[in-house]
Amino acid sequence: MDVQSTKREVLVEEKKGLANTRNLILVGVMMAVGIVLRMFAGVIALGNMHPNFLIATYCLAIFIIKPNLKEAAAIGLISGAISQIGTSMPWLGLGSETLGAIAMCLLIRLALPKYIKPVVCTFFATLISGFAFIGLAALTYAKPMPGAQFVSMAIVTVVTALLNMVIVTVLSIPVNKVMGNKETE
Numbered sequence: 259m260d261v262q263s264t265k266r267e268v269l270v271e272e273k274k275g276l277a278n279t280r281n282l283i284l285v286g287v288m289m290a291v292g293i294v295l296r297m298f299a300g301v302i303a304l305g306n307m308h309p310n311f312l313i314a315t316y317c318l319a320i321f322i323i324k325p326n327l328k329e330a331a332a333i334g335l336i337s338g339a340i341s342q343i344g345t346s347m348p349w350l351g352l353g354s355e356t357l358g359a360i361a362m363c364l365l366i367r368l369a370l371p372k373y374i375k376p377v378v379c380t381f382f383a384t385l386i387s388g389f390a391f392i393g394l395a396a397l398t399y400a401k402p403m404p405g406a407q408f409v410s411m412a413i414v415t416v417v418t419a420l421l422n423m424v425i426v427t428v429l430s431i432p433v434n435k436v437m438g439n440k441e442t443e
Contacts, residue, residue: 274323274324274325275323275324275325275326275329276323276325276329276332276333278323280437281322281323281325281437284319284322284323284433284437285316285319285323285333285336288315288316288318288319289312289315289316289319289336289337289340291315292311292312292314292315292316292337292340293312293340293343295311295312295314295315296310296311296312296340296341296343296344297343297344299311308414309414309417309418309421309422310341310387310388310418311418311421311422311425312337312340312341312355313337313355313358313383313384313387313388313418313422314380314384314421314422314425314426315337316333316334316337316355316358316359316362317358317359317362317376317379317380317383317384317422317426318380318425318426318429318430318433319333320333320359320362320363320366321362321366321375321376321379321380321426321430322430322433322434322437322439323437324363324366325363326363327360327363327364329363330359330360330362330363331356331359331360333359334355334356334357334358334359334360335352335355335356335359337351337355337356337358337359338351338352338353338354338355338356339351339352341355347391347395347398347399349398350391350394350395350398351391353390353394354387354388354390354391354394355387357386357387357390358383358384358386358387358388358390359383359387361382361383361386361387362379362380362383365378365379365382365383366379376423376426376427376430377423377427380419380422380423380425380426380427381419381420381422381423382419384415384418384419384422384423385415385416385419388411388412388414388415388416388418388419389412389415391411391415392408392411392412392415395411396408
């Protein structure tokens with residue numbers, strides 16, 4: 259009896275964004291890291307204000323998993339909910355973090371060299387989130403916002419953008435390797 263063996267190939271399409279369990283776990287881990295960083299950010303305070311390193315964690319997650327806009331908005335909304343922990347200005351983070359996450363999602367689509375992409379995208383996403391927060395604060399809590407308060411909040415935002423840019427750039431390489439991504443583009 260002659261049995262012919264045929265080789266069968268099964269193509270499995272890897273799910274992208276938050277549909278991929280591995281990506282979902284990464285976002286969860288990044289949010290947990292963001293909570294821890296948020297709790298210790300008070301050490302680097304300018305008066306009542308401190309850097310928001312939660313932005314770095316969602317920027318890193320978005321940079322690595324490349325979600326669609328709805329998924330990025332969900333990541334931002336979750337980050338905004340987490341940012342409510344210990345805030346003196348409730349609810350503002352929901353809007354500002356969502357805008358920051360959407361900005362990161364759009365910025366990573368730019369055709370930039372892979373070694374510059376995390377720098378540029380994280381810097382501008384953090385600025386967008388930070389200045390959205392300042393704008394929302396001016397509209398809801400400080401009408402009109404004193405110039406000195408705006409300047410100090412703007413300084414914290416720019417310093418946070420610089421720190422987040424370094425954090426994401428440095429961590430994107432090992433996290434990409436752990437996630438099995440071949441490229442950081």
